[in-house]
Ligand SMILES: O=C(C[C@@H]1CCCCN1)Cn1cnc2cc(Cl)c(F)cc2c1=O
């Protein structure tokens with residue numbers, strides 16, 4: 202492809218609002234243009250990378266008998282009402298009406314659609330198992346789209362759905378998918394870790410997320426250096442063994458704490474360490490308010506609350522809900538004499554007594570509050586995030602943290618959708634049973650960004666060969682010189698039969714061409730310059746800048762050795 206004919210609007214400067222390096226480089230290298238918040242156009246080099254990622258995903262899905270389909274982006278509301286999810290999701294589910302006022306959503310995922318698709322077809326166990334997949338644009342109306350394609354509102358996903366007569370068949374497909382994902386993320390050149398994850402709203406009890414390691418990642422991975430344990434921090438359990446400090450129980454004492462609102466401020470005011478403070482928060486579980494107690498140096502983990510209370514419908518109580526219940530604002534809340542709502546506590550609250558807690562009166566706290574004497578605990582549980590360095594359960598080693606970008610997830614869904622949507626099959630005894638399902642996603646456009654996060658230098662992107670938009674960058678340094686232009690044209694004619702060649706034939710300065718080549722990031726370049734008259738050109742790697750001058754008679758061999766040496 203001649204660069205004078207393509208459309209790669211590279212930028213000299215990058216819009217300041219781009220924080221993530223992949224977002225900066227996608228803009229600067231002319232791969233995307235923003236249309237609206239979280240909504241982008243993929244320009245030619247991005248489209249070619251997406252095609253290659255999609256093709257790798259397609260191959261690995263077909264290797265495990267996945268069958269490609271393409272479902273509609275517009276989804277009838279009726280299906281979401283059957284599954285009960287129409288009202289379970291907030292504004293993130295984009296809803297709209299057609300000309301006849303019929304309600305639809307823009308598809309954020311396709312469990313309902315695929316279940317409705319197969320429930321009329323897969324009526325016999327003889328037709329099972331089957332795995333359908335699609336590669337398609339999804340829409341989720343994120344409140345805070347950011348970091349370019351890492352968290353867009355419109356994005357490309359491969360979503361697969363498997364249907365089974367029994368659990369062991371689901372287990373087989375889950376394992377096939379797990380290994381297929383390993384191959385996919387290896388082939389696209391990502392440094393990734395599969396981690397145990399929380400299955401959240403969609404239910405099921407078993408799920409792994411595939412995390413690409415990157416500082417910018419929104420997810421925190423907990424892993425061990427002495428075992429192969431790895432989990433999303435949302436899921437990582439905190440081992441608890443009682444370790445009470447057995448200080449003598451003291452009298453309850455009310456103290457005035459003017460304008461003290463946080464645990465740290467209270468610790469400083471009382472001149473005690475943060476871990477002696479107890480934070481009390483009010484959360485609404487479905488429509489019941491409960492109090493959660495946690496030590497001052499710990500943070501509550503909302504995903505653990507959701508799995509403990511077995512509902513997604515959990516949110517922090519608002520300030521006026523809190524005032525209505527306890528008569529005080531956040532910052533002065535505590536368990537003493539609270540009987541109108543149940544009190545739950547993180548396991549580690551058991552290790553200390555004489556607790557410093559809010560007095561449920563603005564600007565007042567209690568010292569020496571003690572469970573059973575001053576308040577009752579409904580139950581203790583693991584409600585907090587693990588801290589780096591803490592021991593993992595079952596001797597799996599010490600918790601180490603890393604940031605990750607979730608590029609894939611595999612779920613065992615069970616019968617959540619087939620029951621609610623009445624998708625049954627006849628088993629060998631002719632008995633109607635709900636289909637058992639699995640679902641499996643790969644973030645295609647997110648993977649493109651994750652690769653850039655892991656493969657770049659200060660000058661631009663460094664594409665792995667497997668998904669690079671083109672394979673060789675042929676550059677005529679000064680096409681105004683006939684010998685350079687003619688030799689470059691001749692080499693273009695020759696090389697384009699062996700490689701995907703991007704030929705920079707533009708009448709731009711050498712500096713502009715080299716800057717653009719560094720930004721666009723093709724693995725190897727061939728430069729036709731001053732020595733064209735002698736038949737000498739230069740071959741150069743983008744990753745380590747290794748270069749070699751070579752006569753065009755040797756170019757094929759040298760180029761092949763350079764290209765093979767690049768990952
Ligand atoms: O999508 C999944 C599960 C799997 C992931 C792999 C491919 C198949 N689906 C989970 N999820 C995430 N965000 C969502 C956002 C909205 Cl607005 C929604 F309505 C539904 C969902 C939703 O169900």
Ligand SMILES: [Mg+2]
Pocket residue numbers: 420607
């Ligand atoms: Mg997540």
Ligand SMILES: [Mg+2]
Pocket residue numbers: 410607610
């Ligand atoms: Mg997830």
